[in-house]
Amino acid sequence: QVQLVQSGAEVKKPGSSVKVSCKASGGTFSSQSISWVRQAPGQGLEWMGGIIPSFDTTNYAQRFQGRVSFTTDESSSTTYMELTSLRSEDSAVYYCAGGPPTWLQLCFENWGQGTLVTVSS
Amino acid sequence: DIQMTQSPSSLSASVGDRVTITCRASQSINSYVNWYQQKPGKAPELLIYAASSLRSGVPSRFSGSGFGTDFTLTISTLQPEDFATYFCQQSYRTPLTFGGGTKVEIK
Numbered sequence: 001q002v003q004l005v006q007s008g009a010e011v012k013k014p015g016s017s018v019k020v021s022c023k024a025s026g027g028t029f030s031s032q033s034i035s036w037v038r039q040a041p042g043q044g045l046e047w048m049g050g051i052i053p054s055f056d057t058t059n060y061a062q063r064f065q066g067r068v069s070f071t072t073d074e075s076s077s078t079t080y081m082e083l084t085s086l087r088s089e090d091s092a093v094y095y096c097a098g099g100p101p102t103w104l105q106l107c108f109e110n111w112g113q114g115t116l117v118t119v120s121s
Numbered sequence: 122d123i124q125m126t127q128s129p130s131s132l133s134a135s136v137g138d139r140v141t142i143t144c145r146a147s148q149s150i151n152s153y154v155n156w157y158q159q160k161p162g163k164a165p166e167l168l169i170y171a172a173s174s175l176r177s178g179v180p181s182r183f184s185g186s187g188f189g190t191d192f193t194l195t196i197s198t199l200q201p202e203d204f205a206t207y208f209c210q211q212s213y214r215t216p217l218t219f220g221g222g223t224k225v226e227i228k
Contacts, residue, residue, distance in 0.1 A: 035217070045157075045165065045208055045219040061216040095164055105171065106212045107155040111164035 002027035002098050004034075004112035011118045017084040020115045022096030029077035030054040033101050035108065036070065036081045038092040051079060052101045059103050086119045093117075123147050123211050127220030133228040140196040142223045144187075144209035153213040154192045156185055159222075160205045168207075169194065199225070 007021040022034060035050030049060035051070040058070050064083075071080045079096060094115045097108035124147035134140050144154065152172035157165035167176050169185035172192055182197045196203055204227055209220040 044221045045210070047215075047217040047219070049216075059215055063216075097164075103215050103217075104212060105153055106217065107167055107170040107210075108157070108165070109167055109176075111166070114164055 002029075002032065002110045004096050004098055004110055006094075006096060006112040006115045009116040009118070011120065012086050014087055014119055014121055016086055017082060018086060018117050019080055019082040020094050020096075020117070022079045022081070022112050024077040024079070024098065030074060031101060032098045033103070033106065034070075034072075034079040035097045035099065035106070036068075037095045037097050037108070039095070039114075040089075040092040043092075048081070050103070053079070054101060083117075086117075088119050091117060091119045122216055123150060123214055123218050125209055125211055125218050125220040127207075127209055127223055129223060130221060131224040131226060133226050134199050135228045136199055136201055138199045138228075140199050140203075140225060142194045142207055142209075142225075144192045144194070144220045146190045146192075146211055146213075149189045150211050150213035152188050153211055154185070154187065155210045155212060156183075156194045157208045157210065158203075158205045159208065165208060196225075 003026045005023050030053045033052045036048040051058045053072045069082050096112040098110040099106050099108050126145045154172045156169040159165040173185045184195045206222045206224045
């Protein structure tokens with residue numbers, strides 16, 4: 001069973017960037033996909049996109065295209081999500097979620113604990 | 122994008138009740154629906170994948186059904202630990218999308 005551990009809470013100014021990490025342990029890092037899902041306070045879940053390290057492919061949701069990027073460091077089994085040009089509406093809990101190495105028929109079997117990102121002047 | 126419409130958005134039920142939550146997709150998505158449970162302050166947890174397959178370790182009182190555009194999650198006998206919010210998610214096409222959630226509260 002893969003465990004995902006995320007970096008801690010962040011407070012950012014509007015217009016700045018945030019980079020959140022997600023470290024995997026207990027499984028084969030490269031044999032899974034890692035997606036990023038965010039949840040604004042009291043709201044539902046929103047898929048931002050993901051990365052499949054073994055295929056070196058990314059898939060970004062259109063509404064975040066150009067503002068988000070996913071990278072991996074296979075030596076440390078860590079995936080990063082960077083979101084730029086932050087605005088107040090980006091305040092949310094950001095989760096990494098692991099699943100099989102595919103975009104279709106993808107279910108999120110493992111989740112990180114979540115990282116609260118607060119955007120405030 | 123494929124829209125997932127969940128209903129009801131909330132419900133009140135008692136321990137021992139049978140609970141059914143529905144999710145309707147804006148287009149046919151075969152059986153590519155997953156269901157998650159989320160408790161306050163926690164990450165979601167996978168319950169059901171591919172519409173009706175129970176994840177290992179999930180109690181058998183949870184079941185899923187449906188094909189095409191209409192899907193249901195059923196809890197046969199509600200237990201105290203089942204009070205939570207439930208989300209459906211389609212995995213037919215990216216962007217992957219979720220339903221708005223159903224909050225199951227104690228009556």
